[in-house]
Amino acid sequence: MSRPQGIRTDKLSLWYTKFQALVDVSLEIDHGRVTGLIGPSGCGKTTLLRSFNRINERIEGVRIEGHVHILGDDIYAPEVDLVELRKRVGMVFQRPNPLPLSVRENVLFGLRVHVPRGELRRDELNHAVESSLKEVGLWDALKDKLGQRATSLSLEQQQKLCIARLLPLRPEILLMDEPCSALDPSATQRVEELIRELRDRYTIVIVTHNMAQARRISDECVFMLLGQVIEHRRTEDLFLSPKDERTANYVEGRFG
Amino acid sequence: MGVFATSATARRRHRTQKLAFVVLLGVTVLLILPVLAILGMLVYRGAPALSLEFLFSEPxxxxxxxxxxxxxxxxxxxxxxxxxxxxxxxxxxAVYLNEYAGDTWYTRVIHLAIVNLAGVPSIxxxxxxxxAFVLFFEFGTSILSASLTLAIMTLPVIIASTKESLSAVPMSFREACWNVGATRWQTIRHVVxxxxxxxxxxxxxxxxxxxAGETAPIIFTGAAVFVPFLPSSVNDQTMALSMHLFTLSTQVQNVPQEITYGTALVLVGLVVLINGVSIVIRSRIRRRRKW
Incomplete structure (x- = not known):
C-alpha cells in the first residue's frame, strides 16, 4: 500500500558558515507515520529536523542547497510564506517551552496570532481549548486549572501542553526534537503513548538519542552520520538486520 | 591522633580565611560610609529649612x-x-538592535556609537x-532645548539597559512563538x-x-538663575533644582546655608523617591513572573 507523501528532501545540503552539517540528504517520509531520526551527537539530525520548518534560517551564516517538499510543495520556493508553513509544520523542543501565560492562553496562542481580534467567538475558543487538551490527554487534569500559569505545571504536563498548543492550527506535520529528554521515565512513557495515539492523524518526525525509544515508538527509522543519511528503513528491519556496517555498529552500541 | 584531627597547616589556613573575611567585610562597609555621611550632613544641615512654605513658595x-x-x-x-x-x-x-538586526558591520558601528555617546562628558x-538646539534649530534657551540635550545624554544608557532586559527573555519563548507561525513583531508584542x-x-x-541631577547640560540650554514665573510651555526658560543649587552655592552671597542644604536635600530626596518607585515596580513585576 502506498501512503501519501509527507516530507521529501532532494539533495539537501546545509552549511553553518563553513561547516557542512547536512550532505546531500535525500529522504522520503510517509504521511501518517512516526519516523525516528537517530545517530550520534552532531550527526545533523536536529539540523535536518529544523530545516523542515525553516527555523534554521534565524541562525546567522546558514546556507542551504537542495529542496524540501512538504505535502508536495517546495518549502524553499520564493513564494512560500513562513507563517503558513509553520502553521502546517509544528515543532516540539527538547525542553518544554510553554509561554509564561495561562494554560488556556498557551493553547490559544496560535489562534490569537493568526485570527484578527473580534473574529474569534468565545465558544469556538472554548472548543479549541477542550479538544486540543483532550487530544493530548490533559483535559481531565487541567480543565479546572485553565487559568493557572503554564510554567508552574509539571514538566510532563508542560511538554504535552506544548504539543497541544500546535493543534488548534490543524498542523499536518509534528516535528519533535528529543521531546522526552527532560522527562523522567514514567513521564517519558506517557508522552510516548501520546505520540503513538497521534500517529495516524499527523506525520511525526522525532529526533532521539535513545535507541530504545526509537524502537518503541517509530514505524520507520533514519540513521544519520556526519550529515549523511546512512540507512532509512522500517524500524524493525533497521535494528534487526541493518544493511550498513556503520548502522549495525551504532545500533549495537559499539560507538555513539 | 585520629584520622580527622586538624593539622597545623589546616589551622593556619583557617586563620588566613578568617582574616580575609574580616578584611573583605571591612572594605564593603567602607563603601557605605560616604553615602551615610552625605545623607547625614544633608539632613542635619538642610532639614531645618524644610517646610511646606519652603517647598511651595518662590525665592x-x-x-x-x-x-x-x-x-x-x-x-x-x-x-x-x-x-x-x-x-x-x-x-x-533597543528592540530593533536586539530583535531584528543581525550582526553586520553597520550594527557594529551603531553599537560603537552608543557606547561612545554614553562616555561623552555632560559638559x-x-x-x-x-x-544644535539653541542656535541651529532656533529653539532658543528653553525647556525644549534643555530636554533634548538631556535626552541625548540619557539615550545610550536607556538603549543599553533595554537591550539587556530584552536579551534576558529566554530564546525558547521566541522559538515557541515562531513555531505557531507568529511574526517577529507579534512575538515581540505578545511575549518579549x-x-x-x-x-x-x-x-x-x-x-x-x-x-534630574545633571547641571551642565541644562546650564546653557534652558535653565535660568531666576525666572519670576512658572513655565507654561516647552518654549519657556525655567529654573531647576540642580541649577538652583549651583547658583546658591557659587553665584549668590549671604545665602543662609540651610537654604542651600535644604535645596540639596530636596533634590536628593526626589531622586531617592524615584529610585524607590522603580524598585517597587521591579519587585512587583518580578514576583509575578516565573520561568
Missing amino acids: VRGMTAGGIWPAIVGTMWLVGVSLAISAPIGVLA VHALFGVG LPNSIAGILTGVILQVSRA
Missing part, C-alpha cells in the same frame, strides 16, 4: 530667602519632557545642545515585551534620576 530677596517651588516644577518639566523623548526612541532602538553634551517590561522600566526610571 525672594535675591534668593537669600523664600522657597524653591519654581525649581521643583522646572526639574519636573525637564525630566518629563526629556524622558518623553528618550524613552520611546531608546526602547524602540560636551551641553555645548552640543547649545550649537511583556516579559522584559520590568527591566526596561527600571532602566528608564534610573535615567530620571540622572536627568
Whole structure:
C-alpha cells in the first residue's frame, strides 16, 4: 500500500558558515507515520529536523542547497510564506517551552496570532481549548486549572501542553526534537503513548538519542552520520538486520 | 591522633580565611560610609529649612530667602519632557538592535556609537545642545532645548539597559512563538515585551534620576538663575533644582546655608523617591513572573 507523501528532501545540503552539517540528504517520509531520526551527537539530525520548518534560517551564516517538499510543495520556493508553513509544520523542543501565560492562553496562542481580534467567538475558543487538551490527554487534569500559569505545571504536563498548543492550527506535520529528554521515565512513557495515539492523524518526525525509544515508538527509522543519511528503513528491519556496517555498529552500541 | 584531627597547616589556613573575611567585610562597609555621611550632613544641615512654605513658595530677596517651588516644577518639566523623548526612541532602538538586526558591520558601528555617546562628558553634551538646539534649530534657551540635550545624554544608557532586559527573555519563548507561525513583531508584542517590561522600566526610571541631577547640560540650554514665573510651555526658560543649587552655592552671597542644604536635600530626596518607585515596580513585576 502506498501512503501519501509527507516530507521529501532532494539533495539537501546545509552549511553553518563553513561547516557542512547536512550532505546531500535525500529522504522520503510517509504521511501518517512516526519516523525516528537517530545517530550520534552532531550527526545533523536536529539540523535536518529544523530545516523542515525553516527555523534554521534565524541562525546567522546558514546556507542551504537542495529542496524540501512538504505535502508536495517546495518549502524553499520564493513564494512560500513562513507563517503558513509553520502553521502546517509544528515543532516540539527538547525542553518544554510553554509561554509564561495561562494554560488556556498557551493553547490559544496560535489562534490569537493568526485570527484578527473580534473574529474569534468565545465558544469556538472554548472548543479549541477542550479538544486540543483532550487530544493530548490533559483535559481531565487541567480543565479546572485553565487559568493557572503554564510554567508552574509539571514538566510532563508542560511538554504535552506544548504539543497541544500546535493543534488548534490543524498542523499536518509534528516535528519533535528529543521531546522526552527532560522527562523522567514514567513521564517519558506517557508522552510516548501520546505520540503513538497521534500517529495516524499527523506525520511525526522525532529526533532521539535513545535507541530504545526509537524502537518503541517509530514505524520507520533514519540513521544519520556526519550529515549523511546512512540507512532509512522500517524500524524493525533497521535494528534487526541493518544493511550498513556503520548502522549495525551504532545500533549495537559499539560507538555513539 | 585520629584520622580527622586538624593539622597545623589546616589551622593556619583557617586563620588566613578568617582574616580575609574580616578584611573583605571591612572594605564593603567602607563603601557605605560616604553615602551615610552625605545623607547625614544633608539632613542635619538642610532639614531645618524644610517646610511646606519652603517647598511651595518662590525665592525672594535675591534668593537669600523664600522657597524653591519654581525649581521643583522646572526639574519636573525637564525630566518629563526629556524622558518623553528618550524613552520611546531608546526602547524602540533597543528592540530593533536586539530583535531584528543581525550582526553586520553597520550594527557594529551603531553599537560603537552608543557606547561612545554614553562616555561623552555632560559638559560636551551641553555645548552640543547649545550649537544644535539653541542656535541651529532656533529653539532658543528653553525647556525644549534643555530636554533634548538631556535626552541625548540619557539615550545610550536607556538603549543599553533595554537591550539587556530584552536579551534576558529566554530564546525558547521566541522559538515557541515562531513555531505557531507568529511574526517577529507579534512575538515581540505578545511575549518579549511583556516579559522584559520590568527591566526596561527600571532602566528608564534610573535615567530620571540622572536627568534630574545633571547641571551642565541644562546650564546653557534652558535653565535660568531666576525666572519670576512658572513655565507654561516647552518654549519657556525655567529654573531647576540642580541649577538652583549651583547658583546658591557659587553665584549668590549671604545665602543662609540651610537654604542651600535644604535645596540639596530636596533634590536628593526626589531622586531617592524615584529610585524607590522603580524598585517597587521591579519587585512587583518580578514576583509575578516565573520561568
